[in-house]
Amino acid sequence: MRLHRLALTAFGPFGATQEVDFDALSSAGLFLLHGPTGAGKTSVLDAVCYALYGAVPGARQSPGATLRSDHAPADLPTEVQLELTVGGRRLEVTRSPAQPRPKKRGGGFTQEKAQSRLRERDPKGDWQGLSKSHQEIGEELAQLIGMSRDQFCQVVLLPQGDFARFLRSDAEARGKLLGKLFDTRRFAAVEERLAELRRAAEARVKSGDEQILALAQRIAQAGGPAAAEAAPPTLRAGEPGLAEAVLEWAAIARSAAREHLDIAHTVVAEAENRQLAARRALDAERELARLQERYAQTLRRAEALEERRPEHDRCQEQLERARKADRVAPALELREEAERAYRVASDVLDRTRERLPAELADSGADRLAELERRFRQELGTLQAARKAEVRSASIDEERVRLNRDARADDEIVREADAWLADWDTTRAELTQRIGTAQEAATRAEQLAGQLAPARLRLDAARRRDALATDVQDAREALAAARERALAAHESWLGLRERRLRDIAAELAAGLVAGEPCTVCGSAEHPAPASPGDGHVDRATEEKALAVHRSAEEARTGAEHALALVRERQAAAEREAQGDDSAAPTVAELHSLVDRLSGEHAEAHRLAAGTHAAREALAAAEREHTKRVEERQEARRRADARMVEGEALDGEQARLEEEITAARGESESVAAHADRLTRRVALLADAAEAVRTEQDAAQRRKEADDRLSDAAFKAGFDTPQAAAATLLGAAAQRDLQHRIDAWQAEAAAVADRRTERDAREAAERPAAQTAAAESAHETAEWLLREAASARAAARDRCAELDRLSGRAAEEVRRLGPVRQEYERVARLAGLTAGTSADNERKMRLEAYVLAARLEQVAAAATARLQRMSSGRYTLVHSDARTGGRRAGLGLHVVDAWTGSERDTATLSGGETFFASLALALGLADVVTEEAGGVRLDTLFIDEGFGSLDDQTLDEVLDVLDSLRERDRSVGIVSHVADLRRRIPARLEVVKDRHGSTVHHRL
Incomplete structure (x- = not known):
């Protein structure tokens, strides 16, 4: 990565726009960034960091701090623009923080959001926009640079004060810095994850042990005296051996409970024998009492039987006479039936003769039958005329119907005409x-x-x-x-x-x-x-x-x-x-x-009202269609009725002629036919009544003869005597039942008086049933108590077996959980440095960082030996000091004395060039860690004032040698002697209106 140009506007102490030409400064390989204290030298480095990562270094990013310059006018926005080459690509990144700006209209300010822009120069030299998204730009630059902001601030912006403290700090402080640079959070996460797994596994083991202890408590409750014979386990959840102790104690409790059950079986057997003997004695006394009472009852029944003997004899005699009269009963019933039939026939004949004309009142059956046949023939000739009369009546009804329909249709037509007139x-x-x-x-x-x-x-x-x-x-x-x-x-x-x-x-x-x-x-x-x-x-x-x-x-x-x-x-x-x-x-x-x-x-x-109006129109149209159709249908029906009326008139005339001829003097054919029908029925009834009365008189005479003969044969003087002796079937059954009951009782009493057991029991003393029942109840109570105790012992054994089985199952289930806990606890202790297997007590993250520190020390030694004329060498030490954990020790080997000592013993100047060598070595290692991204521009902040002239020359030679790898190094310092030694300079000048930068090439 190489920086080319930096433009700062209203940033930090810079009130106006300032530009830094890194290409010009880097041409000599080594340049100086100097100026008075507070002028803004470090702000230039902050601007580079802000352009790349959208934030300044963490040490200067205090809460409430603002990047906007207090010297800048209100209408000048804060902006940082950096041009760089990284990964073979020429990029330009521009960032503006969130800041207030004057409103375009009216007074006051409005808050402007943070903005970012990333552009790339194409082969033609034109800039092409890539993105304006903070997230996309951050991800793109982080991928190209290969370092986080903390790594960049430690590797590219080398803060010498931080590395001097790194040399003097303890292993814990070194671990924090190295952890940020090499991003070993995944190893710390592994430690924490294993610790969490250990705590979770330990919680599961304790939960399982608590379940086992709860089962042990239930075993103690269920076992009662049997469980109390052995002391319960006193171990707590999570302690070794708890499961085995609980199972051993449960086995002892089960054995004691079985012994108690055997004793309960013996007690129940003895109680059952006592109860059986008492039951037999009670049954014997009850049987004696029963036999004695049975014999006494037999004597009382014999006395009562003799008292009822006269009544028994009278019932036998009455039943014998009633059975003789039963042989006369059919003849008596036949005579009574013939008498009743004769009286009914005589009454019917009398009523029928009263209805006949006087000239026929004494006529015989033959005369009446002849008259009936003659009238019936006359009635047959009137059937056709009767049908014509019925049809004539129906024609009148049809005329009424036609007139009614005509009036209804006329009303329909009038209403339709009236409604359609207003349509x-x-x-x-x-x-x-x-x-x-x-x-x-x-x-x-x-x-x-x-x-x-x-x-x-x-x-x-x-x-x-x-x-x-x-x-x-x-x-x-x-x-x-x-x-x-x-x-x-x-x-x-x-x-x-x-x-x-x-x-x-x-x-x-x-x-x-x-x-x-x-x-x-x-x-x-x-x-x-x-x-x-x-x-x-x-x-x-x-x-x-x-x-x-x-x-x-x-x-x-x-x-x-x-x-x-x-x-x-x-x-x-x-x-x-x-x-x-x-x-x-x-x-x-x-x-x-x-x-x-x-x-x-x-x-x-x-x-x-739109919907209602449309509905009303649709309803009116439907009504219009309905009215038109009804009017047409009414007119069609009127035409049909006219045709039908003319047909009915012709048929009516023909029927009237036939009816007039058939009805004679009667008002109608039906009336004439009704009179003939009634006369035929009366003559038929009269003829039948005469014949029925004659037959009934003959049957009564024959019944009288048979009754007299039957009474004589049965031994009665007259039929009346036989009738007086008759008894109904129910009365005879009652007499027979009383006779049978007396005879059965007499037979039963005779049988009982011959029973030997009852007779011998009557001769013995009275039975003692109450005493036997009391003894039996006592034996029953003792048996119930013994059975209850045995059931309780049996239930106790079953419950103990069930709970012991559950405890054994819980122990088996907990076995893999306990093994997992032991395995995880061993790994967690090993990675946390607390296990005895970890001899140096090093945490996993410290172990990884120790390897990185060893690489850094080797890379730093190559430059430290040149700076110290071959005197000093940095070495990594994993020895423990002061009871602390080992792994991140750093010593310096003095070639002049051959001794190895802690880096905290170095002088001020020695500390500076040692920390510089350490920083450069760290930059090499982090660069390799970041995927080999080339860092062509480095900055070193302060610390050169502590070196003598010779050491300063050696340090500058080492820095100047970085040009061999086409690197440029910027030194940030206000030491005046460096201005003479380094010709390429960037001077930062401050005044009341803000700082400015000047290139001195």
Whole structure:
């Protein structure tokens, strides 16, 4: 990477545009960047870093710091432009930080965003734009340069003070710097990741052990006395041997629980034997009591049976007479049935004769049947006339229907004619309603488009009037802020001038005997300056500067506030004015909004009837079609009815002639036929009633003869005596049941009196059932208690077996987890440097950095030996010091004495050229680490004042030798002797209006 040109505008101490021609300065290979303290030498390097990375070096990027120059006019924007060649490509990068700028219209400032631009020069010499994106430019340059900002600031902008501290610092501080340069965060991430895995694995092991301890607690609860016979394990979660101790203790608890179960089995067997004996004794006493009670009951039943014997004899005699009468019962029933039939037939005949004419009241069945046949023949001749009469009646009904339909159709035609007469007017009115509603909808849309902007203009006018007061307040606040800022600026400039006059005394106050000077680097201080009268120290100046900056910020804030209020007022004014030539008042806009709102509401109301009007027109058109069709259909039906009426008239005339001939003297054929039908039915009923009465009288006489014969054969004197003795089936069954019951009871009593067991039990003493039951209940209770104890012991054994199985399963499951924890813990301890296997107690990141430091020391030694005339060599040391971890030690080997000592023992001048050699060596190693990107331009910041003339010549020779590799080195220093030794110079000059640069070639 080679720098060509740098342009700075309003950057840092540079109030105007300044350009640095690196091509001209680098032509000699070695150039000097010098100027008084505070002129801005380091700001040139900051500008290079800002152009490449969009930020200044981290040490100078303090919170609240601004890159914009306080000397620059307000209308001159801050900008840095760098032209360089990297990776064989000629690039130009331009960057501007976020900064305030004056508004283009009106007063005040507006905040400008940060901007970036990257261009590349093509083979024709023209610049081609590549990107304006901060992210894309940053990624493109980082890929080409191959270094981060921290690496660039350490490798290209060699800060000698940092490397001097690097030589004197401990391993921890060196590790932080090397870690930034070589980006070993991935190794630190590996350490942290392994530590996290170890903590996670340890947590899983402890969680598993807690599960095992919880199971142990449940085993103790479930085991009860059996588990208490052995002491439970006292180890805690995570301690070795916990799983084995829990399993061993659980096995002891299970063994004790099984012994308790065996004892419970024995107790239950004894209780079962006692309960069986008590049960047998109770059964024996109950059987004795049953037999004694059975024999006593038999005696009582025999006595009751003898008391009921007379009743038993009467039932037997009554049942025998009833069974004899049963043989006469069919004849009795037949006689009663014949009597009932005769009385019914006689009654029917009497009622029928009353309905016959007097001349036929005593006629026989033959005479009545003959009359019936003659009238029935006459009735048959009237059937055709009856059908004609029915048809004639239906024709009358059809005429009524036709007349009704005619009246309905006439009404339909009249209504249709009346409605259709107004059709043209109705259609015109509905069409006009639709047109009016559509015009109103169009008007409503136009008014809505006017109403919304009018309302916005009204709101803007109200904001405009309200912001007028805010503008006046902001003006007064800005005037006061400007006065305070001017006073603070003058006060700070006065104090700064007074401090700069005595700056040497202030620097001398910080000198320590034997320590190098921060300006020249020398450890000797022969004549330090002393402060004069009215000396202003740094704290006083910084306090005044802080007051000045605070006042400036307040002024800028007031300007920004005023500009913001004015901008808001102007925006409100423009919005309120709209397209009008003059700005209207709030009252005028309010009146306009009210008028438009009213017109819009009325138009919207009228437009809302569009759909209803269209629906009304469609409904009217459907009604028109319906009315026309109904009128046509009614006229068609009228024509059909006329034809049908004429046909009915002809048929009616023919039927009337037939009906008149058939009805005779009756009012109708149907009436004549009804009289004949009733007469035929009456004669048929009378003939049938005569024949039925004669048959019933004959059957009654035959039944009387059979009844007398049956009563004599059954042993009864008269049929009446047999009838008196008859009993129903239910009564006979009741008598038989009582007889059978008495005989069964007599047989049962006889059988029981012959039972030997009951007779012998009656001879024994009374049974003692209560005492036997009490003994049996006691044995039952003892058996239940023993069984309950055995069940509890069995459940305890099962629960212990289950919990022990779970504990064993948990131990097996935890085995791989514990092995993983041991493996991860061993790796984490090894990478963290805490493991016994790590003899030097080096962390993984320190180990990698130690390899890098060894490369840096080897590269630095090649230049250090030339600078020190072959005396010194830098070597890496991994020895432990002061109980700290090893790996990042750095020693110097003195060839004159042959001793190896710490770099902190070097003198001020020796420290400078050792740190310079270390910086150059570090640049070589980082360059290789970055992919071999060539660094053609380097800067070395301060430190040359601590060297004697001979050493200075040797150092400059080493730097000058870098030209052999086509490199250029810029030395940043205010040492006067370097101006004589280095002809190519860039001088930075400061004054009240800002710093400027001058090329001295």
